[in-house]
Amino acid sequence: MTTLELPDSSRQWIVDQVRSGREPFDVMDAMVVEGWQRDQAQLAVQEVIHGLMVEHARANGLPEPTPVPEPMDRGGPHQLDGGDRRVAVLANLRHPRVVVMGGLLSDAECDGLIELARQRLQRSETFLLDEGVSQVHEARTSEGMFFTRGENALCQRIETRLAKLCAWPVEFGEGLQILRYGPGAEYKPHFDYFDPDKSGTAGILSNGGQRVASIVMYLNNPEAGGETTFPDAGFNVAPIKGNAVFFSYDRPHPMTGTRHGGAPVLAGEKWVATKWLRLGEFR
Numbered sequence: 001m002t003t004l005e006l007p008d009s010s011r012q013w014i015v016d017q018v019r020s021g022r023e024p025f026d027v028m029d030a031m032v033v034e035g036w037q038r039d040q041a042q043l044a045v046q047e048v049i050h051g052l053m054v055e056h057a058r059a060n061g062l063p064e065p066t067p068v069p070e071p072m073d074r075g076g077p078h079q080l081d082g083g084d085r086r087v088a089v090l091a092n093l094r095h096p097r098v099v100v101m102g103g104l105l106s107d108a109e110c111d112g113l114i115e116l117a118r119q120r121l122q123r124s125e126t127f128l129l130d131e132g133v134s135q136v137h138e139a140r141t142s143e144g145m146f147f148t149r150g151e152n153a154l155c156q157r158i159e160t161r162l163a164k165l166c167a168w169p170v171e172f173g174e175g176l177q178i179l180r181y182g183p184g185a186e187y188k189p190h191f192d193y194f195d196p197d198k199s200g201t202a203g204i205l206s207n208g209g210q211r212v213a214s215i216v217m218y219l220n221n222p223e224a225g226g227e228t229t230f231p232d233a234g235f236n237v238a239p240i241k242g243n244a245v246f247f248s249y250d251r252p253h254p255m256t257g258t259r260h261g262g263a264p265v266l267a268g269e270k271w272v273a274t275k276w277l278r279l280g281e282f283r
């Protein structure tokens, strides 16, 4: 993070605004009215908020926050710039940090991913970080497969779009994962980051570092069920073909509120593509 020569009085004013619950964008607007350049106001607010978060983490024995992808910096309040496609903002939650996106993928792209994945599906496994192995687990009753990053033209196009939308380098992303849930299948609530206390985690982190964001893209319309749930927030996202849910987590800790699951499919089937973004380059 760049460090600004911020006068103590300005810093204190921003701290007071943020502590009083004012939204960061409103604070920036007020600074612009006072004559600040918008990009300088943004840097100042970001820096002050980051400082407050580090202070809070140190005081409470929590992991310190890392940078995370932020789609809402990429357009206006309703439309995001995906480069080759405009993507709608359908809902936008600050905590947990969730953005529900409309029309991220075209119908043809959804169908294309399903067709490419169908022959390669296997019962999904869960990585058991204590044992350092991946195993079939009752918490996860879907079937799935992984593409490698940039494996084909369709993956490349979608990965380029996601990188643009999230302002996060393509090289920091894992390959797309495709999941199919049949009737009754589900993915019980979990966190997508790797638990720092588990013995298998260090090995995983040596390539790419922590996961910091997930994008779950819906590839079809299940007849009933199959929502993505955020039980700690009481927030559910309907699986609608072409839409997606983005969420970020600035540290591997439940305080991010990003525990989520795939609710049981009640009728029909559910297909999703999941993209995980890492803190660094993933090879």
Ligand SMILES: O=C(O)CCC(=O)C(=O)O
Pocket: 179, 187, 192, 216, 226, 227, 228, 229, 260, 261, 262, 263, 272, 274
């Ligand atoms: O299927 C869903 O709605 C969620 C998928 C998920 O949590 C994951 O792929 O990590």
Ligand SMILES: [Fe+2]
Pocket: 190, 191, 192, 214, 260
């Ligand atoms: Fe997940």
